Amino acid sequence: MERMYPPRLTPGPLPRELEEHLRGLITSEATPTIPVEAPFDATTIGHVPEGGQSCVDKAFSLAREAQRGWEDTPHATRRSIVRTFHSLVLKHRELLMDMVQLETGKNRAAAFDEVMDVASTARYYAARAEKLLTPRRRQGTIPVLSSTVEHRYPLGVIGQISPWNYPLTLAISDAIPALLAGNAVVSKPDERTPFTALLVTSLLYDAGLPRDIFHTVTGPGPVVGGAIAEHCDYLMFTGSTNTGRILGETAGRRLIGFSAELGGKNPLIIAEDADLDKAVDGAVHGTISNSGQLCVSIERIFVVGSMYPRFVDAYVQRLQSIRMEAGFDWDVEMGSLASQQQLDTVTRMVDEAVSKGAEVLTGGRARPDLGPYFYEPTVLTGVTKKMELYRHEVFGPVVYVEAVADLAEAIVYANDTDYGLNAGIFAARDTALAAAPLIRVGGVNINDSYSATWGNIDTPLGGAKDSGLSARHGEEGLLKYTQTQNISEQRYLQLRGPRSLKRKTYASLMTAGLKALAVMRR
Template sequence: MTTTATEVPTPATPARSPLDPALVDRLAALVTAAPGRPRQASYAPFDGALIGEVPTCTADDVREAQRRAREAQRAWAARPVAERCAVFLRYHDLVLDRQEQILDVTQVETGKARTSAFEELADVAMTSRYYAHTAERHLRPVRRRGALPVLTRTVEHHHPKGLVGVISPWNYPLTLAVSDAIAALLAGNGVVLKPDAQTPFTALAAVELLYEAGLPRDLLQVVTGAGKDLGGPLIEGVDYLMFTGSTATGRIVAEQCARRLIGFSAELGGKNPMIVLADADLDSTVEGAVNACFANSGQLCISVERMYVEDAVYDRFVPAFVERVQRMTLAAGLTWDAEMGSLVSEQQLATVSRHVDDAVAKGARVLAGGKARPDLGPLFYEPTVLEGVTDEMVLCRDETFGPVVALTRVADADEAVERANDTCYGLNASIWTTARRGAEIAPRIQAGTVNVNEGYAAAWASLDAPMGGMKDSGVGRRHGREGILKYTEAQTVAVQRGMPIGPLPPGIAPDRYAAVMTGALKVLKRVPFLR
């Protein structure tokens, strides 16, 4: 079976998108760019309609954005943490209250279903609430055990890095532009955000509400343009970088940050496994698998692309899963009807088609889907289930990042875990079995997050716990304590009283000092609360 990528129509005078032109122009004006910069047009994946234009920023614009954000950061860092938190509690309410506008912009710009767009919006609100309620606790000075009991008072402080760069991707342009910035801002930093060139308006819509919530206008700057042009200048002028994207680009970013000796965090690619064991509840597993594989049209770093099904349940699970996939509703439009929307670009459609075609040509069997759907829109591709995928097929190892899952029969849980770990990636995993058994198996899987009887949302939405990848899937973590403290510099302040640790106290011979310290160290070993 062969499918051909369908190009987005770009007529000489394309139709306008359903977004209000005044809104689009207002959002474009938020970009930090010198007057007269060339403009870059953005088109809607659903139908190729013109959304609007944003400035094509230059390195000079990036440096100006960095200058403004650094200047604003000093006053922001001096404000009490409680005042910073109040901004994000207001933001939480604004995001929920203005959700219709935000969902429209997100859908028009990405082509995703409205339910997938709402996942993003809910995540932003939840992240705002979480850090607004916990930032003071995470950032407050912490008393640490001193070198000598009573005589040494040691306190750990956390200071803002200064200026944080955020480079966000197109697949979750709301969540991944703003949620990472929230933690950085609450830690007292300024932020320069570069959203993906395909999806600038969603990020700008979120930023506009931040300004309305009371965030200082210069503190968060947005620059738009191609990553190859702006990534280098952005990294050159910040103190820390948060990047979400491909593993290949992540390596380049890591090298650039290393040359400057600045910290960075990166969530990268994944080839995420799902394990279905014989004692799983069949009905809930089928429904969960549909969401785990095809949410956001499979364009989700933590979605499932490999499924390992225990032999004892394979012949019951697979027909039920395939039948449910074939009943999925695909549609374009700003309604709640569709379970799955469009892919975002010609490039993604071409990648998905190439992976599926290569697998089929080498012997894989299509159980559902397997072709583009230009009748629904220029970038639609059916949710696809394959069987018989082998190592020589591109789809077996490479991240497809689309609505495609490969099914494999395994003998038991041990084989499933072994197959799940047989990858260079380690971002997310999913296990379907009894709760107790799942909790026992999960730590054996080499992934930063593992969900039991859920695809990805349970771990992702547990905002008090760290989220990130093992192996080639990333560096560092977002969410929880780790997700805000990474934007700070830890400082240890130790105050010594009475007998100093060194140099030798006046009038005490070196051998006598050593004897006293030796005795003290032996005593301290036996004191439980000092171990």
């Protein structure tokens, strides 16, 4: 098949100032390597080292040594590095998007989403890290007699394991607050999308980050990821729920912190008082973004009452007009699935549902005429509990729709899942505000499918139930990488009272004091 890459990506994809950084990260032919494929045409675009236990050991040894100096680096210096990195990401956005598309097969707009996320995250935490880490005075047990200050210090070396579907965002956005908090990071990108991670790491180095503070180790997940989990002082993981459980067991045994964004079977509710055009646009966005290969994409749509036929007709027509293509044109609305494995999974789950009675309203087939892993946006109806995709994540552009009698029933169906990551609701404002808190997920989008909650970085975002632990974004997204220290001073009189005071008398006086504090709301 003829290559579809733009001329600037062949044969030398990197500008001169970045090429040196990456050249040293690719091993010689004598070293075991892993081929990296371009989903647009299934050709090999390069190789990366097949790292193992010894690579991880060395990375952690170097990172631990360097972290001690990084922890003592002034906040202003760390902030300056991250702000310079922010500028470099925007400066090299075209190159970053090219690399993301090459490795994932996604469309241009989805690649830009990653650039925007990284820049926004860097800007947000650079502006807030010092304040979050500054010792904070807290209320003592008894006014005047005691005082307390909350201190924060870095945990050490953070382990990060990121997936293939967002190789830029998830390779670096979670690491930025960890670095600003004074930690070092050892990161494992997915072996299918390592070049994006290596490229953005080179921008961190260009921004002034000491090299041994951030290490990227490429290699197979069970080997490299497992070794990172055994070494790190805190583990950040994004990926499947099954893998999250395995890593969680390791973290629990080692008594280290663990943050995980896992799978989702995300619902979208369309109320009778929704704006139809906005609901259709939002549903399409939630279906085809990143070809449906994101944890927060919409896979279930519940439409209330008389809205059902109008919504379904318009939704299906819009999906049938989607422009799919292998290429770098901004007008392409949906790209390829990422691999043969993803195509096989999507095909199997849709075919199994159809064989058991589900009806295909649109899509339902691969498109090898466009590229080896393309699959049409697919809408099913009549999906029942005996079908695998009723409860299990498809991770592709596949949605099933269901009519419900009222909003209360829609909420019941939305909550009928082991997952709890993301949800959307299209409705009049008062309707949506009343319903949203009743949906048991980490983030609910009103008149949007997923981007509103993801884009609001000031609010923590995580998963409920089988969708994860802890959260990224907001204060928690940085403070989770720190250890809290309570330093308290007792003045004049010990809490246990003077030795000369009888215990019963002391208890009576303290009881009266506690009552007084309650009246004063202290």
